[in-house]
Amino acid sequence: MKNIAELPIGMFDSGVGGLTVLKALRQRMPCEDVIYLGDTARLPYGTKSPQTVTRYGVQCGAELVGRGIKLLVVACNTASAMALSALQEAYPDVPVIGVVEPGAKAACAVTKNGAIAVVATESTIAGGAYQRAIHSLYPSARIVGHPCSLFVALAEEGWIDGDVAEVVAARYLDPVFKPASGAVAPVIPDTLVLGCTHFPLLAPAIRKVTPPDTFIVDSAATTAETVFEELNRLGLIRPGTDCGATVYLTTDDAPRFARTGTRFLGTPITENEVELVDL
16 A cells, blocks of 8 residues: 555646646656546536536545545636635545635735736636635735636637737736726736636736736646645655656546647647546
8 A cells, every 4th residue: 555645646627727737736846646637528617606616626526536645736716716615625634725825825925015916717706716815815905806718718729929819918907007098097916816727828928918027926836836835744745756647537538638738738648648537
């Protein structure tokens, strides 16, 4: 039987966006084994009710916990916002970490003027998870939540740079960072949280249309750091120097998962590496 430290980290998302979290995790902890589940048959979670997202999240958790994991990462902003507490209750013996709290913590740590913008899907913004998480740490923070749903489609299609990406980014972000002339000048956010795991792919385009001193918080990187800190605290860092292995699971269309996932991860995923599962 494996020592607990040698067990893999489990991670799930509604699709391939969470692979940006896996990429950051690989950079921070290259020796760890990971099982990644993309629930592509039921995406997007962002248009579903909280009850449905919670049910899907618990089912994804059951698949991963059943395979034997030492920690569960909810690599989906919508599921982190709506299902985190249900997952923690369902699997009390496995630490569960979402992507919202790490991103909020990082934003509060770096802002100098207390004005923070959050870009995410419509449901994540409407649900207010980032707003609550930031205010719990920084009660006087001024938060602008801005839905940028087209960013998801651009990332999925690979249109992450060039004129199209920059025009869309400007259309979304100019009202936040470049208020109309004559309007009462608000405090311009000095910090921008990328509150969707798809959005780090568009960071170069976003950087081009935001003020140069804007601090951009990548929730994927901050989540990876939180996972490291938690495993270290529990004494569960995988020993050794070997590079960790990754198991890829998906609930639909393994070839598409491999193609699109390669773009998000930045390294090749072959169709033969992807296991189809039925939840």
